[in-house]
């Protein structure tokens with residue numbers, strides 16, 4: 001005789017079936033009969049869980065876009081997800097209706113990480129508190145304020161050139177040190193003096209750990225909410241330990257560098273920076289008793305957000321140069337014509353380097369470092385072109401998919417800077433599109449773009465980027481994946497060598513003068 005079915009099994013099945021019909025009923029009730037946007041057919045109870053790939057989701061979303069349309073909808077567990085697959089709908093919703101499309105989703109994983117912890121403004125909903133933190137940060141990162149950081153960006157770039165000359169194979173480490181030093185100097189007056197600077201290392205580890213939590217389709221607890229009630233030792237509760245480590249990193253981001261500035265201020269040795277400038281205003285920026293805490297956590301946000309993003313963008317550009325030597329040759333020729341060979345490029349040269357600037361735009365399009373941006377959330381129910389979009393839905397712009405849409409960007413996989421010379425006037429520029437939207441637009445975009453201009457023009461002025469060769473002199477094909485997140489790509493082998501003995505001498509003399517500054 002078959003063993004009797006245990007009552008718990010019957011109850012679990014019954015509640016799953018009731019939940020399914022309840023969700024289906026509320027789903028229809030809420031939309032008032034309007035259709036939700038089209039999307040892949042969900043399974044009962046688990047929704048579209050099975051269809052969401054573990055990796056490179058943006059590529060699947062692009063395929064779904066071709067199948068279902070510019071706005072697609074799917075649901076996983078309690079999360080309703082809307083993906084926008086064209087520049088037109090991103091502009092209509094995330095920009096023009098930014099007043100209601102600028103929240104951040106609070107996934108179960110975020111709630112787990114948030115427990116008893118500070119909240120950084122990129123993860124806040126659009127509250128008064130968020131507005132205040134953004135206001136403080138925006139004042140330090142406006143286009144005008146960002147130009148005051150140019151001397152620091154130039155100095156760090158000269159030091160970077162010296163390191164690339166000495167140990168070119170360690171280029172990722174050198175890039176992280178240079179961008180880390182820029183943001184740490186601007187924010188905390190902390191100059192990075194060694195390769196194993198603790199603050200640079202801390203940020204690198206923290207980003208690698210926290211970045212995956214941004215995507216709402218990662219972590220089972222986002223789809224199966226009851227997992228959060230499991231004790232941390234239980235099988236399936238590994239996300240709790242992950243969240244605990246993320247909590248620690250967030251606290252360290254805010255506390256450790258801030259304590260260092262406070263110590264230096266007490267000793268009279270602090271350099272002028274974001275933190276000292278704001279502290280000097282004695283609570284008059286926000287008129288709140290906790291202004292110091294706001295300065296501390298917003299500084300932590302800059303430190304967290306301002307370095308690796310720029311490194312990823314630089315690496316995309318260098319990969320373009322490596323794979324397209326004809327493009328690189330044109331960049332070299334343009335810099336030689338404008339700058340000559342007896343000095344390095346400076347800020348005042350930038351407007352005279354249109355081809356080089358188009359290469360930066362092209363690298364941001366070709367290999368964007370935030371393929372689905374940072375997901376937004378919808379603050380109230382909305383209707384768009386006859387489709388119902390529910391409050392609290394996570395709304396993602398498929399930046400990668402849009403930048404690889406052959407209708408707007410013919411031959412999208414090709415690194416082709418000429419596409420920005422005016423021949424495709426309707427092509428949306430990554431400068432306008434790759435930094436996010438409306439109230440959430442990246443506050444560091446001016447500073448980031450300035451870093452790209454200064455660092456890359458200097459690198460290109462003195463170095464050539466080529467494929468490595470094996471012992472028999474044959475070129476070694478680099479291993480890369482244009483669709484993969486830069487963060488998860490393997491090290492790209494390449495040879496970075498001075499373009500001439502004069503270029504090497506120029507680097508040495510600029511390093512000497514930058515270390516005296």
Ligand code: HEM
Pocket residue numbers: 121122123134141183301302305306307309310313369370373374375376434435436437438439440441442443444445447448449
């Ligand atoms: C090339 C480099 C960079 C790229 C491509 C980039 C891109 C982005 C994107 C796509 C977003 C999401 C915007 C949205 O949700 O709509 C963002 C947000 C943000 N970025 Fe950047 N970023 C870069 C560099 C920087 C730098 C240098 C800083 C700081 C100095 C910075 C600070 C931030 C902050 C604080 C946010 C969160 C904004 C919010 O939630 O309100 N970023 N960035």
